[in-house]
Amino acid sequence: MTARLEKYWTVLHVGLVVLWIRLSLRFKSLPLVLEQLNTLSATRECDDTVMRSLVGYVDRWLRLFPYNKKGNCFPRSLTLYWFARQLGYPVCFHCGVRKEASRLDGHAWLTLNSQVFYEPGKQWQSFTVTFSYPCGQTPGLNQVQASHQ
Secondary structure: OHHHHHHHHHHHHHHHHHHHHHHHHHHOOHHHHHHHHOOOOOOOOOOHHHHHHHHHHHHHHHHHOOOOOOOOHHHHHHHHHHHHHHOOOOOEEEEEEEEEOOEEEEEEEEEEOOEEOOOOOOHHHHOEEEEEEOOOOOOOOOOOOOEOO
């Protein structure tokens, strides 16, 4: 019974974090939101089982309540950034762009030690990094190759 309650609390907590991030982005700049999300836990050990569950819950929330028609990578990456930092993972948040016909397309993803972190697919490889947080951790496209999953 306790495990079930804990699971439901975690699902609700993930939904509230997704909502908080979406609302924060309406009123604050991305660097300010990232500063608020940047708390790295010094007391918790990285736990891939917990992280994998959180990734699943974030993805389910964003499927139920999509960010926009083009995708959920932006709120997904920000939400996972916060949870990963809470679990002690020193992840880095990245945004990138690529040219598609006559317009630019964007993508957001996380890295850990210059490798993608819980990123589905390989579309991130075709994007040029335009912003990274924490600063100074911008990977080259050739450096970031393996998925953490």
